[in-house]
Amino acid sequence: MRTSPTVRDVILAPGNGSFFYDDQAAIRAGVAHDGFRYLGTPLTPGFTTIRMPSRSLSIGLILSDDVIVWGDMMSVQYSGAGGRDPIFQIDEIQTLTGSVVIPRLLTADVSGFLAACEFVLAYHEGRRLPLAIEYGVSQALLRAAAHIARTTLAEVISSEYRLPLPEKTVPLYAQSGDSREINVDKMILKAVDVLPHGLINSREKFGASGGTFREFVKWVAKRTREIGEPGYHPVLHFDVYGWIGFEMGMEPQKIADFISRVADDVPGYRLHIECPADFGSTEAQLEEYAKIVTLLDRRGTEARVVVDEQCNTLDDIRRFAKAKAAHLVQIKMPDVGSIADSANAVLVCKENGVGAYLGGSCTETDLSARAAVNVAVATQADMILAKPGMGVDEAISIVGNEQSRLLSILNYRRSQNFLQTVSATSA
Known part of the structure; x- marks a missing residue:
């Protein structure tokens, strides 16, 4: 035996x-x-x-x-x-x-x-x-x-998890780091599905009343039209590290107003705003983000709120998803812990009608990134971070190629199963 x-x-x-x-x-x-x-x-x-x-x-x-x-x-x-x-x-x-x-x-x-x-x-x-x-x-x-x-x-x-064998690719999201303009061009030329993150992590990058940030958002949209292939129309995703709240005030109404104005700056684009504010605890984040989501939904805007800070573990993600306290949840895999929990987190989000962004960090390795691809494809997450590093090219290659290879293997498996079924039926 x-x-x-x-x-x-x-x-x-x-x-x-x-x-x-x-x-x-x-x-x-x-x-x-x-x-x-x-x-x-x-x-x-x-x-x-x-x-x-x-x-x-x-x-x-x-x-x-x-x-x-x-x-x-x-x-x-x-x-x-x-x-x-x-x-x-x-x-x-x-x-x-x-x-x-x-x-x-x-x-x-x-x-x-x-x-x-x-x-x-x-x-x-x-x-x-x-x-x-x-x-x-x-x-x-x-x-x-x-x-x-x-x-x-x-x-x-x-x-x-008793899931069907996946067939579809998961949209790829790349992050620019501080080399914003050059890396945005790289992303557009490589037709990344979601871009550019932007690393808006300081007052200098956000600007007085958010003016610097708004100009950057408009530039990114304009650049996709200038150098992108015909028909290229990515989702625009920006991580602002709480700076809308820091600069505009921590009231949900003011935060929703600002996000709506940014969305109006780029009509026709789906806009993701990650971490618009950091309310200091999971409880406060849950309560206040739910209010921001409700305000934006009532307006019918193309803007979507993404939660990251204060939503770390599977239990946190479950609470945010059930409360509809975000349009998308970043499942930051090293913060979630076991990748079994990350897989479960994607499924929890999908069960509750909330977007599942399988993320992580630039500090990761090629090995962890390849494992993440398999989790994202198996659970059919809504998007996956191109990681590791801040160089753009390397992350797109590691995650994109792993996904391509994986789906080729799964397609081969399906074809072999089909041929075996046909052969057995004929016999």
Whole structure:
């Protein structure tokens, strides 16, 4: 009798994320630039400078058939902000992984993804493991289950959640970083579905009464018409990091008024505004975002609100989706934790008629990005972030090509199943 491979050993490999950790509180306070650096004193616990190179920790499961499957642990660019886990400390994560996670892995049945996640990622001393650990270990567990089943990661997700084999691509969303104009041109020339993020994370970029931001939005729309191929008409998505609330006031009516004016600046375009305000807690964010959504819906505008800060875990996402406290939820995968929870979060959003944006961070790795593609395609999320890094080209290549390869495999599977069915019927 043939048995499924088990985990024979575990190895760890320290590495780098694809961008930097940034102290959001210090940046909001108006610190100065020095080239690529920020000057000043960090405000968020764990930061030694305002901008720090991101790190990762790879975990490799050595299966009993000698195949090694990997996952990458890391945290997001704005760690410690908006209710998120603190900045990634590789030594602490490595110690906890060795003492708690590895012993569980060595006794786990890794043939079933969801059951393995539940066992290996169970609470320790009454608390969740750091979400970075959940994220990386769950990637490795998904790859182990896929290896054992001889399928793609997406097929494991589809099977475990009883979803049909996906056929459609998930729209790709690219982020510009600070090199806005050049990167917008790259996105348009590559016909990205959703763009450009914009990184509107300071008063300087938002402008007095939002004037600088509004001019940028109009320029992006104009640029899509100037250099885009005929018929190219992307969704315009901007992350303003709470600056509408900071600059215009924290009243939902004022925030909805401003968003409506921005939408009127670019008629005919679907407009996403991510994090229009940060109300400081999940409870306040839930209540006030629901009001903003209601106000915008009554106006019939093309503007949509996207929640990010203060909506991190699966439980948070479920509450926002049920309350209709956003038009779209960013499922920021390293903040959600296990990618099983990210898959579940997409399905929760869809069940409640709320858009599911499977996101993440520029600090991620190629390995985590490829796992995210499989989750997005299997669950048919409404859009997926092109990640990692801020270079645009690399992220579009990694995520876009993984999606293309995956759908080619799934189409091949369907054709083979069809041929087998026809052959059996003929016989």
